[in-house]
Amino acid sequence: MTDACTSKPRLDPAIELRLMSHPTYLAGARELVSGIARRLGFDDVGSGKIALAVDEALANIINHGYQREPGRPIWIKLWPEAGPGAPGVSIVIEDEARHVDPAKICGRDLEDVKPGGLGVHIIKQVMDVADYSQRDPVGMRLTMVKHLQDTEAIKQDG
Amino acid sequence: MDEPTDITITSERRGDACVLFPVGDIDLSRSPVLRESMKTALDDKPGRLVIELSGVSYMDSSGVATLVEAMQISRKAGVGLVLCSLTDRVRSIFEIARLEQVFTIAEDLDGAMNT
Numbered sequence: 034m035t036d037a038c039t040s041k042p043r044l045d046p047a048i049e050l051r052l053m054s055h056p057t058y059l060a061g062a063r064e065l066v067s068g069i070a071r072r073l074g075f076d077d078v079g080s081g082k083i084a085l086a087v088d089e090a091l092a093n094i095i096n097h098g099y100q101r102e103p104g105r106p107i108w109i110k111l112w113p114e115a116g117p118g119a120p121g122v123s124i125v126i127e128d129e130a131r132h133v134d135p136a137k138i139c140g141r142d143l144e145d146v147k148p149g150g151l152g153v154h155i156i157k158q159v160m161d162v163a164d165y166s167q168r169d170p171v172g173m174r175l176t177m178v179k180h181l182q183d184t185e186a187i188k189q190d191g
Numbered sequence: 192m193d194e195p196t197d198i199t200i201t202s203e204r205r206g207d208a209c210v211l212f213p214v215g216d217i218d219l220s221r222s223p224v225l226r227e228s229m230k231t232a233l234d235d236k237p238g239r240l241v242i243e244l245s246g247v248s249y250m251d252s253s254g255v256a257t258l259v260e261a262m263q264i265s266r267k268a269g270v271g272l273v274l275c276s277l278t279d280r281v282r283s284i285f286e287i288a289r290l291e292q293v294f295t296i297a298e299d300l301d302g303a304m305n306t
Contacts, residue, residue, distance in 0.1 A: 081283070148256035149256045151256065152252050155284070
């Protein structure tokens, strides 16, 4: 596993969660991610957006990757980003679904108002990095990074 | 696939309007419940359908898709659809999806009844 931006080898994730492909577990996953994001300094709206991106990614895997087949594995891995000038969080979500060409994973035209198809747009909109790749020999990987902005930081002083 | 239904939706008639009060997160597992409630409400042909969202602290794109679907059905039926009392988190997903101008959104229930 390498860093999405620098290609440096990655340390083991601080958090690694394996869940089954069922909508029941979405709430728990986003509560975990939201809670960790808050501990890393994101405010309520910022941590909510990170949890939303994770939720959308998981929903896409359940709906499209596994086509609603329950009991298939999904992994969420999370690293705090503590680098100088760019603290934040990195999140990698992996599955064992069929390969898709990453170039074909893109948000739809928002001018065309219709139900569905917003998940990828939301992920790319709320995260600073959202990079899809194929796992070997099977499955997809989504690498996301969100940097802590000054305006998003939880106020530490009273 | 069995779906959990830990969302409650109550309805209330106010004049010719039907007001729905969903309480709980609206995500992939719960949006079918909201869809069914809105369909039932629209089947009664109200003059207006109001979705009061103060009890919804979280909504994902499946919830938004459900509301877009309801908006399209209500337009065809000549029923006004109004959303009101959005929390900051729920409002932000409408902004991200650039839908805040597509829906009629009121600050509160009184505003929704008078829009």
